[in-house]
Amino acid sequence: MRFQAPESLSEQIAQHLGQRIITGQLRPGERIQELKVAGDLDVSRGSVREALLILERRHLIEIYPRRGAVVSQLTPELVNSLYDIYIELLCMLGRKVLEQWSGPQLVGMMSQMTAIQSLTARTDEQNSESTEAIIEAGFDVMRHAYRAVDNPFLEETLENFKPAVSRTYYVALESFRGEIAETRRFFKLLADAAGSGNAVALEAAIREFGEHQRSQVLSILEH
C-alpha cells in the first residue's frame, strides 16, 4: 500500500469540475471559463488551468488554443470509440491477470468478487445509490487486477478512461437500475473464468458485458 499524499489544489478542482461533467450538470459542448471558475471557487487562474489539463487527460474536456475549454461531446460515434478502446484494454487486463496469477492474489480477487455478489444481492431495491455502489464495485475489481498485473501504463490509461465511462453510465442510469441481475451474472462468469484460469471465457465475459453496457448507453443516446 503506497502512502497517498493529499491531493493538490488543481487535482481537487479537477475532481469538482469532473463530477459536474460526469453527472451532466455541465453539458456536452458547454464552455468552461477559467476566470469564472477561479472566481466561483476562490482559487488562482493558474490552478484552474492545471485542473483543465487534468480533465483533458481524463477525456472530459477539449482545450482549444484561444477558444479555451469545452465539455467533450457525447455522441453515439464518440461512445462507440470510447467503448472500443475501453473494452480492448479491459480484455488485456483480464489476460494479464491470468498470466500473472498467483495464490494470494487469486484469494483476494475471489473474495472481492464474492463481496460484490452479496452487495448486488442486498441492493435489489434498485435506488440510485445502489446503482452507483455497483459501478464502484466494478471499478474495485479493476483496482485489484492492477495489483496483480503491475503495469503502470495500463493502469493509468484505464484510470484516465474511467471518468468518461462513468459519464456514459450516468446517461443511462435509468436503464441501469434494472441491471442488477445482469451485473451479478457477469461477476459470476468473471469469477468462474478467473478461478479456473480460462482466458477465453474471461475475455468472452468481459466483452459481452462491455457490449451490453455500450448498447444500453447507445439506446438512450439514439432515441
Place this chain on the structure above:
Amino acid sequence: MRFQAPESLSEQIAQHLGQRIITGQLRPGERIQELKVAGDLDVSRGSVREALLILERRHLIEIYPRRGAVVSQLTPELVNSLYDIYIELLCMLGRKVLEQWSGPQLVGMMSQMTAIQSLTARTDEQNSESTEAIIEAGFDVMRHAYRAVDNPFLEETLENFKPAVSRTYYVALESFRGEIAETRRFFKLLADAAGSGNAVALEAAIREFGEHQRSQVLSILEH
C-alpha cells in the same frame, strides 16, 4: 485536414523538455525544477507547471506532491510494461484499419508504404539521421491509419505513448542502425497483409516487429 493552431507556450516548453528527455540529455530519475526551467527559458512558473502536466500525460515524467517532477525511470520492467500496452494498441489499430478499409484509404496507405520502402532503400549508409527518418516514417503510417479508423481515444492514447517509445529507441539507437533490412521486411509484410485484408497476418507482423524492437531495447538496458 484540420487547421492547426500555433502551439501554446506550455506545449512549446513541453516539447523542448520532452526532446531533452527522449534523447537522454535529461536522465531517468533527474529532478526537473520549475523555478530553474522558468528562469532558463524566461517563462512564467505557471507555464512550466502546465508543461509538466503535459509531459506527465506523455509518460515522460512523474509529478509527486511536494517533491515535484522527476524524469521517469527506464527499467527493463517499465520497458516491458510500455511495449505490452503499445503493441496491444497497435494491433487494435491494425484490426480497425482492416474493418474500416475503403478504396481511397487503401491507395493512400499503400503509397505511404511504398515511399517508406524506397526511403529505407536509399538510406543504407545507416547514419543516425536515416535511423530517425525510419522511425518517423513508421509514425507516419500510424497517422495514416488514424484517419482510416477515426477513433480519437485510440489516436490520443497512442500519441501519448509515442514520446516514451521514442525514448526507448534512442537507448538502442546504436543497435537500430543495423535494422534497415528488418524494417523494410516489416513494412513489406504490413503492406501485403493490409493489401490483401489479412487480419491475422497483419497482427502477426505488428506483434513480431514490436517484439523485435522490445528485445533490442532490453538487450541494451540489461547488459
